[in-house]
Amino acid sequence: MKVLVVGSGGREHALAWKLLQSPRVQEVFCIPGNGGTARLERCRNLALNVSDFEGIGRFALVNNVALIVIGPEVPLAAGITDYLQQQGLMVFGPSQAGAQVEASKAWSKALMKQANIPTAAAAVFTDAAAAIAYVKAQGAPIVVKADGLAAGKGVTVAETESDAIAAIEASFAGQFGEAGYTVVVEEYLSGQEASILAVTDGKTIRPLLPAQDHKRIGDGDTGPNTGGMGAYAPAPIVTPALMARIQQEILEPTIAALRQQEIDYRGVLYAGLMITPAGDPKVIEFNCRFGDPETQAVLPLLDTPLDALMLACVQQRLDEFPPLSWKPGVAACVVIAAKGYPEKYQKGLPLRGIAQAEATGAIVFHAGTKLKQNQLVTDGGRVLNVTAVGEDFKAAIAQAYAAVETIEFEGMYYRRDIGHRAIE
The missing domain is CATH 3.40.50.20 (Rossmann fold)
Known part of the structure; x- marks a missing residue:
């Protein structure tokens, strides 16, 4: 086919x-x-x-x-x-109606409330002054989110009230275009994040291996949010017992709530979770597609043919599909970004060393690249995703970084601590 x-x-x-x-x-x-x-x-x-x-x-x-x-x-x-x-x-x-789980954070919050899904307390504003008054009443730390799609960059985890106010003002001033003219102000949740990519035919829902993404640009989870600087799977924080709770308390109620609204949802439901210090899963956000870069860490471990799994979802046969089969080991993915990302960056820079990286046994997934007169050049902020599979995280991470070191382009940047929590 x-x-x-x-x-x-x-x-x-x-x-x-x-x-x-x-x-x-x-x-x-x-x-x-x-x-x-x-x-x-x-x-x-x-x-x-x-x-x-x-x-x-x-x-x-x-x-x-x-x-x-x-x-x-x-x-x-x-x-x-x-x-x-x-x-x-x-x-x-x-469908477009189903994609609202990601396209509108306010709509998604209302869905979660309707389905009693554990998530952060939040309020929605279409007026900057009201949002600022709410921040002053709540205090910091607090989270400010542009309601619409902002390429993974519309979220500010504000440590201070003044940071939150600046984020609200920037959003209403048009930093994210129409996506930012409504904002969701949320309670700050502490703990560890986990990404659960689940496939669904709108009736049955099955999680893939849990992953953990590194959203901040800098080592030690510092600096602004990005689309993701690296990921690893399976995330040790999500134990089998916790995954059973996520299935029961989050995934199944969400699909049921969508069905109640007569929304036909066939594809990926990606739950971005915070695992609180008490060990409880809470939804930070839903996405309507595969995570990036989590997919680059999860798919190398999948043994079940992906086309068969997707067709079972599209044809609403997921309930009779056999249990998913996984390869042994773990995977780690390191994102190589252009200098200046997630702000302004240069494109069109020549890339070298990819064949050498692949010769180490790593898989190099291209993100922002293109072929120009048969020469590979950079064409985005996140340029390459280098994934390695190993028997444990120490081995997989070491192999991914060994491959990264063979790659060259002017000003390339990557975090040097991907997977640090898994090793710890």
Whole structure:
């Protein structure tokens, strides 16, 4: 069968790479893909935009594409699944109504309240003065979130009231465009974060291995939030007993609440959780797609064919699908970013050393790269995701960093403490 993957990041490279391991998948198309997917055997990049629903649909119909996998949140929030389904195509990814779990933090909070899902106390504001008054009444630390999609950068964990007020003012001044004209102000939760990527057909929901992401730009979890600077799986903090609670208290009630609202949700429900010092899971946020870079740490460990799992979700057969099978060991992923990310950064810088990195046994997933006259160059803020699988975290992390050290481009930056909690 032929599969089409929509998106251009490290997550999409990992999805294409994993799909191609299935004996049933003969070819994968990526729209628009990146420099890494361009080099994958039996994979072809297409120069279409992720928002060109008509072009994507036409290509899929003409080329007998059996399954379309939507990577990023923006086309999901814009209704790509609804459009393609109307063309009679099979799509792994929720409808526009379902994508609201990520596209609107205020809507998501209301859903959680309705379903009694454990989460931080919060208030929603469309007026800066009211939000600031609320912060002054609550005190700090406190969390300020732009309501809409802001590419993982719309959240400020404010240590002081003045930081929170500055974040509110920036949001209403247009820092995140329309996404920031409503803000959610939330209670600060302490503990360790965990990412639970779960696949669902809208009735049954199954978690993949738990992962932990490193969102801050700097070592020791310092500096501004990013789209993610590295990840590892399975996260030791999520024990089997805790995963059972997450399934029962969070995943199943969320799917039931969506169904109650007559929302057909087939794809990934990604729960970003805080595991409190008391050991309780609380939802920080929901996302409507695979996590990035968590996917790059989870998929190398998956033994079950990804295409079969996705089709079971799309065709609502997940309840009869066999238990997921996993490879032994653990995985760690280190993100290499461009100098200046998550603020301004340069593109078009030549990349060297990827073949040497792969020769160490690591997997190099491309995120912000492209092929320019057969030369790989940088084309984004997060440039490469280097993943290694090992029998324990010490081995996997050491191998990932050994591979990172063979890669070169001007001003490249990466955190040097990915997986520190797993080792501790």
